[in-house]
Amino acid sequence: MRAPFPALPLARRSLLAGAAAFSMPRGAWGATPKRSGRLTVAADSEPPNLNPAIIASNGVFFVASKVIEPLAEAAYDGRDGLAPRLATGWEAANDGRSITITLRQGVTWHDDRPFTSADVAFSAMEVWKKHQNLGRAVFRELEAVETPDAHTAVFRFAVPTPAQLIRNALPVVTSVLPKHLYEGTDIMRNPANQKLVGTGPFRFAERRHGEYTRLVRNPTYWEAGRPHLDEIVYRVLPDRAAAGNALEAEEIQLAAFSAVPLADLDRIGKVPGIKVISSGYEGLTYQLVVEINHRRRELSDVRVRRALAHAIDRDFVVRTIFRGYAATSQGPVPKNDRVFHAPDVAGYGFNPARANALLDEAGYPRGADGVRFRLRLLPAPFFNETRQFGDYLRQALAAVGIEAAIVSNDTPAHLRAVYTDHAFDIAVGSPVYRGDPAISTTILFQSGLPAGVPFANQYGYQNAEVDTLIRQAAGTIDDAERVRLYRAFQKLVTDDVALVNVAEFSFITVARDNVLGVSSNPRWAVSNWADLGFAG
Amino acid sequence: MRRTLALLRRRVLGVVPVFALVVLGAFLLLEAAPGDAVDAYLAGVGGGDAAQVAALRTEWGLDGGPLPRLVAYLSALVRLDLGWSSAFQRPVLEVVLERLPNTLLLMGMATLLALSLGSLLGIVCGARPGSLRDRALSLAAIAIYAMPGFWLGLVLIVAFSVELRWLPSGGMETVASGLSGIDRAIDIARHLVLPVLSLGLVYMALYLRLMRDGMAELWGQDFVRAARARGMTGARLVLRHVARNALLPVVTMLGLQSAAMLGGSVVIESVFAIPGLGRLASEAVSRRDTPLLLGVVLLSAIVVMLVNLVVDLSYALLDPRVGSGTGG
Numbered sequence: 001m002r003a004p005f006p007a008l009p010l011a012r013r014s015l016l017a018g019a020a021a022f023s024m025p026r027g028a029w030g031a032t033p034k035r036s037g038r039l040t041v042a043a044d045s046e047p048p049n050l051n052p053a054i055i056a057s058n059g060v061f062f063v064a065s066k067v068i069e070p071l072a073e074a075a076y077d078g079r080d081g082l083a084p085r086l087a088t089g090w091e092a093a094n095d096g097r098s099i100t101i102t103l104r105q106g107v108t109w110h111d112d113r114p115f116t117s118a119d120v121a122f123s124a125m126e127v128w129k130k131h132q133n134l135g136r137a138v139f140r141e142l143e144a145v146e147t148p149d150a151h152t153a154v155f156r157f158a159v160p161t162p163a164q165l166i167r168n169a170l171p172v173v174t175s176v177l178p179k180h181l182y183e184g185t186d187i188m189r190n191p192a193n194q195k196l197v198g199t200g201p202f203r204f205a206e207r208r209h210g211e212y213t214r215l216v217r218n219p220t221y222w223e224a225g226r227p228h229l230d231e232i233v234y235r236v237l238p239d240r241a242a243a244g245n246a247l248e249a250e251e252i253q254l255a256a257f258s259a260v261p262l263a264d265l266d267r268i269g270k271v272p273g274i275k276v277i278s279s280g281y282e283g284l285t286y287q288l289v290v291e292i293n294h295r296r297r298e299l300s301d302v303r304v305r306r307a308l309a310h311a312i313d314r315d316f317v318v319r320t321i322f323r324g325y326a327a328t329s330q331g332p333v334p335k336n337d338r339v340f341h342a343p344d345v346a347g348y349g350f351n352p353a354r355a356n357a358l359l360d361e362a363g364y365p366r367g368a369d370g371v372r373f374r375l376r377l378l379p380a381p382f383f384n385e386t387r388q389f390g391d392y393l394r395q396a397l398a399a400v401g402i403e404a405a406i407v408s409n410d411t412p413a414h415l416r417a418v419y420t421d422h423a424f425d426i427a428v429g430s431p432v433y434r435g436d437p438a439i440s441t442t443i444l445f446q447s448g449l450p451a452g453v454p455f456a457n458q459y460g461y462q463n464a465e466v467d468t469l470i471r472q473a474a475g476t477i478d479d480a481e482r483v484r485l486y487r488a489f490q491k492l493v494t495d496d497v498a499l500v501n502v503a504e505f506s507f508i509t510v511a512r513d514n515v516l517g518v519s520s521n522p523r524w525a526v527s528n529w530a531d532l533g534f535a536g
Numbered sequence: 537m538r539r540t541l542a543l544l545r546r547r548v549l550g551v552v553p554v555f556a557l558v559v560l561g562a563f564l565l566l567e568a569a570p571g572d573a574v575d576a577y578l579a580g581v582g583g584g585d586a587a588q589v590a591a592l593r594t595e596w597g598l599d600g601g602p603l604p605r606l607v608a609y610l611s612a613l614v615r616l617d618l619g620w621s622s623a624f625q626r627p628v629l630e631v632v633l634e635r636l637p638n639t640l641l642l643m644g645m646a647t648l649l650a651l652s653l654g655s656l657l658g659i660v661c662g663a664r665p666g667s668l669r670d671r672a673l674s675l676a677a678i679a680i681y682a683m684p685g686f687w688l689g690l691v692l693i694v695a696f697s698v699e700l701r702w703l704p705s706g707g708m709e710t711v712a713s714g715l716s717g718i719d720r721a722i723d724i725a726r727h728l729v730l731p732v733l734s735l736g737l738v739y740m741a742l743y744l745r746l747m748r749d750g751m752a753e754l755w756g757q758d759f760v761r762a763a764r765a766r767g768m769t770g771a772r773l774v775l776r777h778v779a780r781n782a783l784l785p786v787v788t789m790l791g792l793q794s795a796a797m798l799g800g801s802v803v804i805e806s807v808f809a810i811p812g813l814g815r816l817a818s819e820a821v822s823r824r825d826t827p828l829l830l831g832v833v834l835l836s837a838i839v840v841m842l843v844n845l846v847v848d849l850s851y852a853l854l855d856p857r858v859g860s861g862t863g864g
Binding site: 040045047048049055056057059060133134136137205206208209210211212214231233235236237238239241242245246248249250251382409410411412413414415416417420421432440449450452453454455456 | 690
């Protein structure tokens with residue numbers, strides 16, 4: 001993909017329904033990888049700042065998660081859907097004011113200094129809370145991190161904070177930095193933001209801009225016998241056709257994040273020696289949505305918004321635009337989050353007759369030319385699929401008498417138009433679901449945000465009841481009660497058609513058959529790859 | 537020698553307003569594009585809150601209007617400071633100088649291929665205009681010229697990298713190969729074969745046509761007829777009298793093409809994953825990194841100016857009439 005990597009979500013266990021059929025890799029699961037070799041993978045973006053504790057985004061994690069570890073990683077099995085990394089245990093106090101984290105012993109940094117609770121306390125207070133794109137919200141109320149001993153860190157919050165939210169956020173927001181390299185420095189400009197130093201299975205070796213980034217095996221990694229690989233090389237391949245060609249020519253062995261476009265999968269899947277894998281991204285769910293400018297008179301009428309929702313054939317979108325590698329969607333929490341997903345939200349099936357009737361009822365009859373009214377449609381340029389859906393939407397709306405004029409922008413221009421200038425009527429967006437509605441989903445519906453905050457409610461949508469629910473849930477520490485509130489929230493915004501959710505999608509990995517250990521967890525592409533290796 | 541120096545001085549002085557125009561033009565174009573470097577950054581990291589957004593705009597000097605930014609940029613520029621790249625978080629000079637050799641190598645080799653092969657085949661055609669050989673070669677040249685460079689590149693990759701596996705599909709050299717000296721040079725040369733072919737073959741057709749048409753016209757000129765009347769024939773006539781005189785427009789085209797080739801290399805550098813100036817320019821635009829774009833544009837302008845200077849100097853060698861009498 002050519003898109004930016006908006007930062008990512010957390011783990012949930014199930015697969016996207018549409019992708020399930022393709023999910024089993026053809027390689028041998030049981031085989032043990034041999035311990036050697038250089039894995040060359042395709043990369044298409046080169047974040048200038050590689051520090052995952054500051055920038056929690058897929059583009060950064062893709063490289064940095066192998067070097068710098070979080071407290072816990074998402075897992076298909078395991079308590080809370082998590083696998084221990086630098087933390088071995090996490091326990092929340094009943095009053096929601098503190099969480100006690102037990103840390104792994106015998107871990108050393110890549111410069112051989114010991115890893116201790118001081119590193120965690122420093123990272124939390126000075127980096128995640130102050131600088132990190134997601135941590136600034138998640139840890140806003142973090143008051144202090146106490147370190148009673150070298151392997152215990154107690155997070156204290158100023159207000160009751162849901163432990164469920166912190167747990168769900170652990171894999172994404174808790175990359176731990178070495179205090180001894182960051183303390184007393186300008187954190188944003190620290191040279192270690194490029195030459196990473198962590199505790200992970202791989203050490204940072206070198207980076208040549210526009211060419212490659214190279215990681216090498218960490219011989220003193222805490223997990224015995226890991227990692228299998230000697231080296232990982234990220235080769236920058238800016239052309240869309242390049243990853244597929246390089247895989248066929250065996251110059252690279254793996255292309256993650258749909259670096260091979262969906263359109264090429266049918267062909268490349270038939271090449272001997274190459275496998276196509278669609279699992280391993282369950283924790284990175286993107287949502288295809290129609291963003292609505294509620295300031296526009298016609299769109300401020302809920303009947304018109306419902307007509308929009310009825311005009312879209314979601315099955316067609318999944319089948320044709322996503323070639324089956326996606327699932328249809330009706331609400332703001334994806335189906336694969338079984339905890340929070342509300343299955344009973346209002347469904348807007350494909351029904352052009354109903355859409356036409358709703359528009360007539362709202363007082364927008366077709367004119368002499370068959371057009372009821374005209375809209376500006378801004379498809380986000382982030383993915384091929386968001387652009388293609390824009391073309392589809394124009395046709396689908398034409399069928400119900402709404403003429404949409406497509407306005408194409410590049411990425412910065414699109415952000416400016418939609419999220420700062422509000423110069424759109426409808427837009428196609430791809431927000432990320434990050435494993436808990438509080439991380440980056442409620443912000444799409446909550447009112448009162450200043451213009452210029454991207455991927456948030458810049459839509460002029462305002463519902464006092466929704467705002468109340470969001471506020472209430474944020475301070476609720478009981479897991480079940482939180483879930484109940486967020487389910488009520490989903491019903492409300494879906495009834496309102498604040499946005500139109502169309503589909504849930506993720507990414508595809510294409511690899512040579514001899515690469516073992518692909519897709520071993522729900523955030524696999526952005527996890528540490530300690531278990532990845534070549535067949536013996 | 538004096539003539540050369542005068543030409544040099546005139547060129548260098550003449551180039552100052554050109555540079556000013558180029559910088560101003562590129563600056564205004566990027567200013568006119570909606571969205572700024574912070575918007576581009578936010579898309580990459582997945583958003584940020586209002587305080588963070590405001591702090592970034594201040595830190596990157598984007599909170600003032602365009603005029604103070606331009607003034608600040610120009611006043612740094614006269615101190616030969618190209619500024620700071622927000623997209624790379626490094627000094628612009630460092631980033632562009634890193635990419636320059638790759639682009640120069642690619643462009644130089646492609647120009648060499650286009651010029652030498654183009655004029656050679658042009659002479660073959662022009663030696664006997666209208667012959668079967670001429671028609672076949674001219675037709676082939678037109679066919680290649682009609683191909684988009686990136687398409688030719690993709691076809692070459694599929695043929696020579698994916699199917700035959702003779703040559704690498706992209707990159708400047710083997711990643712972390714540990715090679716040095718002659719082995720490294722051979723490695724780089726192997727990587728350059730396909731991109732140089734895709735960039736060079738397209739321009740070759742242009743030189744071929746120019747050479748051939750120039751020669752075809754010259755055959756009817758008095759001095760050629762006079763030479764023939766003196767009994768001159770064969771290679772001597774073709775090369776010394778016809779081809780040499782047809783070479784001038786070819787050299788002129790070389791100067792013009794150096795600019796066009798920089799543009800063409802944007803696409804070829806992307807297709808073949810070569811870290812060069814062209815790709816850097818397109819990245820600078822999509823990241824709204826104005827100092828970086830201006831750095832690339834300035835450096836490219838210098839390269840084009842130098843090539844044209846060499847072209848002008850070589851006129852004098854090829855044609856003694858150029859520059860004589862005026863004193864410069």
